Amino acid sequence: MRSAVEGARRLGAVALGMVTAAVELVFLLVTLPFLGSARVAAAAGRLAGFEAWRLRLDPAALDAMGDGRRVLRYLALRVPVGMLGGLVVLLLVPGIGAAVLLAMSWAVGEPFDGMTPTLPLVAYAFVAGLVLLFLDLSGVMGVHALERRLARRMLAGDPTVALERRIAELAESRAGIVAAVDSERRRIERDLHDGLQQRLVALSMLIGRSRRGRPELLDQAHSEAQQALAELREVAWRVYPSGLDSLGLSEALAGVAERSGVPVSVTCELPDRPPMAVETAAYFVVSEAVTNAAKHAGASGITVDVRREGITLVVRVRDDGTGGARLAGGGLSGLRRRVSALDGAFEVVSPQGGPTVITAELPCA
Numbered sequence: 279m280r281s282a283v284e285g286a287r288r289l290g291a292v293a294l295g296m297v298t299a300a301v302e303l304v305f306l307l308v309t310l311p312f313l314g315s316a317r318v319a320a321a322a323g324r325l326a327g328f329e330a331w332r333l334r335l336d337p338a339a340l341d342a343m344g345d346g347r348r349v350l351r352y353l354a355l356r357v358p359v360g361m362l363g364g365l366v367v368l369l370l371v372p373g374i375g376a377a378v379l380l381a382m383s384w385a386v387g388e389p390f391d392g393m394t395p396t397l398p399l400v401a402y403a404f405v406a407g408l409v410l411l412f413l414d415l416s417g418v419m420g421v422h423a424l425e426r427r428l429a430r431r432m433l434a435g436d437p438t439v440a441l442e443r444r445i446a447e448l449a450e451s452r453a454g455i456v457a458a459v460d461s462e463r464r465r466i467e468r469d470l471h472d473g474l475q476q477r478l479v480a481l482s483m484l485i486g487r488s489r490r491g492r493p494e495l496l497d498q499a500h501s502e503a504q505q506a507l508a509e510l511r512e513v514a515w516r517v518y519p520s521g522l523d524s525l526g527l528s529e530a531l532a533g534v535a536e537r538s539g540v541p542v543s544v545t546c547e548l549p550d551r552p553p554m555a556v557e558t559a560a561y562f563v564v565s566e567a568v569t570n571a572a573k574h575a576g577a578s579g580i581t582v583d584v585r586r587e588g589i590t591l592v593v594r595v596r597d598d599g600t601g602g603a604r605l606a607g608g609g610l611s612g613l614r615r616r617v618s619a620l621d622g623a624f625e626v627v628s629p630q631g632g633p634t635v636i637t638a639e640l641p642c643a
Contacts (some may be wrong), residue, residue, distance in 0.1 A: 285415070288422045291332050293364040295425060298329065303351045319346025322353060326433060329356065333426050352432035354465050359428060363421035369414050377407050392431045527557045531582060538580070540572045540597075546569025546584040552591050556640045559616050560584060563624075563638045566613050567595035575599025575634060586642070593638040601632035611636070 302325055308528040309318045326349045329338070378402060384395035393399060523546050528546040535542035551557065564582050571577040577599035584593050605611055617624040617638050628634035 284450070285419075289367065289415075289418055291334075291423055292418050292422050292425075293358040293367045294332055295329075295421075296367065298325070298332065299364065301325075303357045306350070306354060306357070313350060316346075319349065322349045325349075326352060326429075329425075329429060330433075333422075333429055335426065335429055348432060353568025355432065355555035356425065356428060359421065359425055363418070363425070366414060366421055367415040369417075370411075373407075373410060373414065403459060406407045465625075468471060494500050500620065504623070522557060522561055523554075526551055527560060527584065530561050531564055531584065534561075534568055535582070538572055540568070540569050540577050540580055542568055542580045542582060544582045544584075546582075548584065548591075552586075552640070552642045556591055556642055559620055559622070559640055560591060560638065563593050563613050564595055564617060566610070567597075567636045570603065570610070571595075571599050571634065575601070575632070577604065577632075589641060589643040591640040593640070595636045596633055598633050600630075601628045601634050602630050602637075603628035603634050609637075 280449055305321070305325065309315075309321075323346070334372040380390045383390040384400065387395070389395075443516050452535050527548065528544075531544045531546055552560070564584070568580055568582070571580050579595035580595065580597045582593075582595050584591070586592070603610065603626055605614060605624075612628060613636075614624040617640060620640055622638060624639075625637045626634070627637075
């Protein structure tokens, strides 16, 4: 079924390519005296962008989209290929029409073009029709592949330049990972020093005073010990959620919602478990976003939506707080570095007055 749908989609893409080839031919003829114009280059870029969409190519991967001359050369070379695809598609129309008329005539026992239905003739027509259909569909697939290859060849940048850019991105990502780890260590140190350590010191003093004849302080010491355990558990979960390995992302996010001081609604619809690195990044995105909304945005409600879209895990956290969140903040910038390290995308939309929507897209392939 999936192969049939994909075949129909490619057939439609090639048929649409015939129309766009005609449009591009007219465009090139009309704009021939003005090829150096910036407006012509911009219009050519839009046509090439539409071709990238038709062929399901990522426009961001086509480095030459802004180069007017290369785009115009691409359009000029694509016109004959598009016309060829149109001819291949149009061959299906008379072929299918003849096959339908032949079948209808022979089904009622009438001759078709002077030919009466006999077993050898029916077998011959059936086999010949299948062969011709196969050849025509193979031509459609070939034209589609040729168009994609032409677009990549003409519009994609120099592989060396692309490799150098990728190396630079990886170097920046690695530096971001180091910075994120250092930032996380500093935050853990502050949590331990300013919170847990002070509480343990107070607990030690209470126990010491109770030993000197004030047993009523034991209840207070017990309360301090319970709070210290709760803070220690919270710090441990921020370092790494142990339940994530055994329980999975859905249960781990349910734990985040349970520990939050603000009502959190979690929807986690996953057909299977994503890779561990992706799962961990998704958890920390939700945990940090919920913490920020509760502490800084004054939110009264938070919704978390985690779902798979193709090979991408999409995490979306929305709160009804005051807004104004910026990526320059320490927590959000750390999340962006963590997501970028997995070749993901991270976006924060937070107008003044709210709401704030944080979206992370994490590739699972």
